[in-house]
Amino acid sequence: MADFTVELADLRGWADQVERGSGDMEAAHGYATGNIADADFGRILELITADYESLLAAFHAVLQADATGLGRAMSALDASADTYQAADDRSRNRLTEIDGQTADITDDGAADGFTDQAAAADKLTPPTDGGETLPEVSFGWILDKVCELVVWVGGPDPREYVTQWIAGDVAKASRQVSAWEHVADCVDAVDANLDSGRAAITRTWTGSASTASASHMERWSTCLTEQSSAMRQVAAHLRDAVDQAVKMAQVVVDIIKTVISLVSAALSNAAIPGYGQWKLIKTVKEAITMINSARKVIMVFWNALNMVKALFIAAISTFSAESLPPAPSAQVPA
Numbered sequence: 001m002a003d004f005t006v007e008l009a010d011l012r013g014w015a016d017q018v019e020r021g022s023g024d025m026e027a028a029h030g031y032a033t034g035n036i037a038d039a040d041f042g043r044i045l046e047l048i049t050a051d052y053e054s055l056l057a058a059f060h061a062v063l064q065a066d067a068t069g070l071g072r073a074m075s076a077l078d079a080s081a082d083t084y085q086a087a088d089d090r091s092r093n094r095l096t097e098i099d100g101q102t103a104d105i106t107d108d109g110a111a112d113g114f115t116d117q118a119a120a121a122d123k124l125t126p127p128t129d130g131g132e133t134l135p136e137v138s139f140g141w142i143l144d145k146v147c148e149l150v151v152w153v154g155g156p157d158p159r160e161y162v163t164q165w166i167a168g169d170v171a172k173a174s175r176q177v178s179a180w181e182h183v184a185d186c187v188d189a190v191d192a193n194l195d196s197g198r199a200a201i202t203r204t205w206t207g208s209a210s211t212a213s214a215s216h217m218e219r220w221s222t223c224l225t226e227q228s229s230a231m232r233q234v235a236a237h238l239r240d241a242v243d244q245a246v247k248m249a250q251v252v253v254d255i256i257k258t259v260i261s262l263v264s265a266a267l268s269n270a271a272i273p274g275y276g277q278w279k280l281i282k283t284v285k286e287a288i289t290m291i292n293s294a295r296k297v298i299m300v301f302w303n304a305l306n307m308v309k310a311l312f313i314a315a316i317s318t319f320s321a322e323s324l325p326p327a328p329s330a331q332v333p334a
Contacts, residue, residue: 004207005104006084011205013111015077017197018217021190022070024120028186029063031124035179042168044134044245047305048312055234055312058319062227063183065321073216076328080209113200120189127178129171132246135253143256146263146287153281155288158256162294166249173242180235187228191221212328219325230318237311241304248301255294259287 036059039052088105143159151157198217202210262283317323 003102004209005205006081006106006207006210007204008081008085008088008105008107009109009111010114010201010203011077011081011084013114014197014201014205015074015081016111017114017116017193018070018077019074020116021120021194022067022074024186024190025063025067025070027121027124028183028190029060029067031186032063032179032183033060035127036176036183041170041173043165044168044170044249045173045241045305046168047302048241048309051309051312052238055316055319058316059231059234062319062321062324065324066187066224066227069324069327070220072327073220073325077213080213113203114197116189116193117196118189118192120186120193123185123189124182127175127182129174129178130242132170132174132242134166134168134170134246134249142260142264146260149263149284150288150291153284153288155284156291156295158259158291158294162252162291162298163256165298166252168245170242170245173238177235177239177242180231180238184228184231184235187224187231191224191228194224195221216325216328223324226318230315234312234315237308241308244301244304248297251297252294255290255297259290263287 036056039049039056041049084105085107143163147157147159156162194217198214198221202214205213265283
């Protein structure tokens with residue numbers, strides 16, 4: 001009875017499937033560097049910029065490491081098949097001896113069970129946004145006049161403390177949400193394809209080499225699963241940041257519009273001696289209270305962004321090349 005068995009066509013088919021997985025991860029890397037390229041979303045999301053940039057660097061690096069690592073796994077499988085083939089070619093017996101153990105080596109010329117379950121790279125479709133836009137914040141000269149009056153009465157300049165934050169490209173951020181989800185879909189498909197092939201090869205490849213290979217690829221499955229899960233979490237957190245940014249901006253702009261309306265009305269009566277000036281100052285003081293309310297809305301939004309930042313920082317550890325399985329040995333153990 002043979003100590004281990006191998007069917008060469010299946011082993012090479014398995015190697016080819018791992019190679020396709022490597023190519024799909026290479027495609028995912030190219031897609032990510034093109035569609036999730038930077039963290040420049042403008043002032044409104046400025047608070048998350050630095051940590052999101054760090055996250056992107058780790059994300060891009062691990063996708064490249066995935067492609068490289070799976071490529072090395074494929075090379076090891078190919079080298080193993082070559083070693084088996086060479087040993088079988090030297091043998092005249094039905095059973096081949098390798099390192100003191102007997103191997104039942106066959107080759108039926110057909111690699112069965114190594115067809116991909118899904119075309120992983122096809123998941124990398126162009127990203128779309130959800131139609132998010134920031135409200136209009138350009139009010140022209142009237143805003144400047146109102147701001148001058150607010151500062152004159154002793155209040156904060158809305159242009160410095162409020163309206164400057166209502167600027168940015170939330171549509172770009174939304175497209176990145178979509179891109180994160182597409183990369184996660186691709187990684188899930190690669191993982192499913194490799195799981196299918198790993199199950200198939202165990203039916204025709206047995207022994208310590210097979211066990212070691214299965215363990216190695218199982219570690220890859222764990223890493224890919226964790227990566228795709230983290231990608232979906234990042235997408236969800238970034239989507240939440242976009243949603244909250246749009247809502248915050250709308251509330252703040254509505255407040256500023258109300259301030260402008262009130263102060264403008266008071267200005268029209270400012271020429272009335274005594275009453276007009278008193279009414280203007282009173283109205284501006286009311287406007288200052290409203291402006292401070294807008295500032296509080298922004299502070300609440302920043303608190304939410306700080307939570308998003310913390311989640312981004314936590315996700316960086318998942319996108320670590322050091323956590324990936326080491327390159328496997330190309331030797332065929334007994």
